[in-house]
Amino acid sequence: xxxPSTLTxxxxxxxxxxxxxxxxxxxxxxxxxxTQCAKLVEDYGFVHLSAGDLLRAEQAREGSEYxxxxxxxxxxxxIVPQEITLALLKNAIQEHYNNKGAKNFxxxxxxxxxxxxxxxxxxxxxxxxxxxxxxxxxVMLERLLExxxxxxxxxxxxxxxxxxxxxxVETSMPVVNxxxxxxxxxxxxxxxxxxxxxxxxKAAVDERVPKI
Ligand code: C5P
Ligand code: MG
Numbered sequence: 001x002x003x004p005s006t007l008t009x010x011x012x013x014x015x016x017x018x019x020x021x022x023x024x025x026x027x028x029x030x031x032x033x034x035t036q037c038a039k040l041v042e043d044y045g046f047v048h049l050s051a052g053d054l055l056r057a058e059q060a061r062e063g064s065e066y067x068x069x070x071x072x073x074x075x076x077x078x079i080v081p082q083e084i085t086l087a088l089l090k091n092a093i094q095e096h097y098n099n100k101g102a103k104n105f106x107x108x109x110x111x112x113x114x115x116x117x118x119x120x121x122x123x124x125x126x127x128x129x130x131x132x133x134x135x136x137x138x139v140m141l142e143r144l145l146e147x148x149x150x151x152x153x154x155x156x157x158x159x160x161x162x163x164x165x166x167x168x169v170e171t172s173m174p175v176v177n178x179x180x181x182x183x184x185x186x187x188x189x190x191x192x193x194x195x196x197x198x199x200x201x202k203a204a205v206d207e208r209v210p211k212i
Contacts, residue, residue, distance in 0.1 A: 011122065013121065013122060013123055013124050013125050013126065014090065014094075014123065014124050014125065015093070015097070015124065015125035016125070016126075017125070017126050017128070019097070019103070019125075020093065020097060020102075020103050020104070020105060020125055021103060021104045021105065021128050021209060022105050022107055022125050022126070022127045022128055023046075023104075023105070023106050023107070023127065023128055023129060023130070023131060023205075023208075023209070024107050024110065024111065024127050024129075024130040024131070024179070025037060025106055025107065025108040025109070025130070025131045025133070026109070026110075026111075026112075026130055026131070026132050026133070026172065026175065026176055027131075027132060027133025027134065027135060027188075027190070028133075028135055028137070028140050028164075028165065028168045028172075029140060029144060029155075029161065029164045029165070029168065030135070030139075030140035030141070030143040030144040030147070030161075031133035031134075031135040031140055031190055032133055032135070032143075032190050032194070032197060033050075033108050033109060033133055034050060034108060035194060036131075036133070036188075036190075036194075036197060036198060036201050037050070037106050037108050039194075039198050039201075040106060040201065040202075040205065041106070043202070044104070044205065044209075045104065046104045046105065046106045047093075047096045047100075047102045047104065047105050047106070048105075048106045048108060049089060049092050049093070049105060049106065049107050049108065050108040050109055051085050051088070051089065051107070051108065051109040051110035051112070052074075052108075052109045054085070054088040054089065054092060055070050055074065055080055055084070055085060055088065056070075056074070056153075058070060058084070058088055059071050059074070066084055069081075069084075070084070071154065074154060074155050075154045075155055075160055076160070076163055077155060077160050077161075077162075077163030077164035077165075077166070077167050078163070078167060079112050079113045079116075079167060079171055082113065082115050082116045082119055085110065085116065086116065086119055086120060086123070086124065089107065089110065089120070089124065090123075090124050093105060093124065093125070104209070107120075107127075111175050112167075112168075112171065112172045112175065113171050113172065113175065114174055114175055114178065116175075117175045117178060117179070127179070127184065128184075128208060128209065129179075129184045129185065129186060129204075129208050130176065130179045130184055130185045130186070131186055131188060131201060131204060132176050132180075132185050132186065132187050132188065133188050133190045133197075134187050134188065134189060134190065135190045135191055136191055137165055139190075139191045140165075141161060141165075144156050144161050145158070145161075186204040186208070188200045188201055188204070
């Protein structure tokens with residue numbers, strides 16, 4: 001088995017489909033991705049990596065050269081340049097793989113733009129499938145405004161939320177459509193109670209990842 005090291009310009013990704021299993025988790029802001037991922041972690045032992053959480057941690061890290069840039073992109077609801085997010089994800093995956101022997105990953109809130117989708121699969125690992133949380137905007141808006149009362153997030157306010165919705169439709173939906181054309185998307189209806197949504201999620205995972 002090869003030891004994953006750094007990103008290279010070779011055509012082969014660092015990890016093969018035999019080494020790790022990657023499920024992308026996509027959906028608009030407030031669709032419930034984080035909530036459902038937490039439940040999967042409990043029941044199946046996935047490693048849950050949220051691209052947004054990794055970016056916020058990097059933004060807050062003392063000495064980070066990207067702090068100011070990341071904060072700006074997040075507040076404006078824009079997609080942070082892919083090099084930063086890819087490096088954070090690659091490091092996190094390698095750490096879990098090397099130190100804990102982790103093999104099953106939920107990559108939440110990523111890829112949010114076509115370049116990220118292509119680069120991740122070319123350079124890091126192929127994805128098994130994508131869970132797509134399909135949620136009406138009015139439901140997401142209500143959830144985000146509620147969350148904003150306590151989240152402390154700079155982007156859980158009406159101005160940023162509108163920008164995030166626009167980015168999702170214009171920039172992230174093409175990624176969902178790209179994987180859908182490869183029959184690699186499972187659509188989850190998520191304007192339902194958490195447990196009902198989770199039943200759909202579990203059925204998708206049980207069908208597609210029978211070994212774990
Ligand atoms: O997924 P989450 O809502 O936590 O993401 C918050 C913000 O982080 C996004 O609105 C975007 O500005 C940034 N982000 C990004 N690229 C990703 C995931 C998140 O630029 N793949
Ligand atoms: Mg989240």
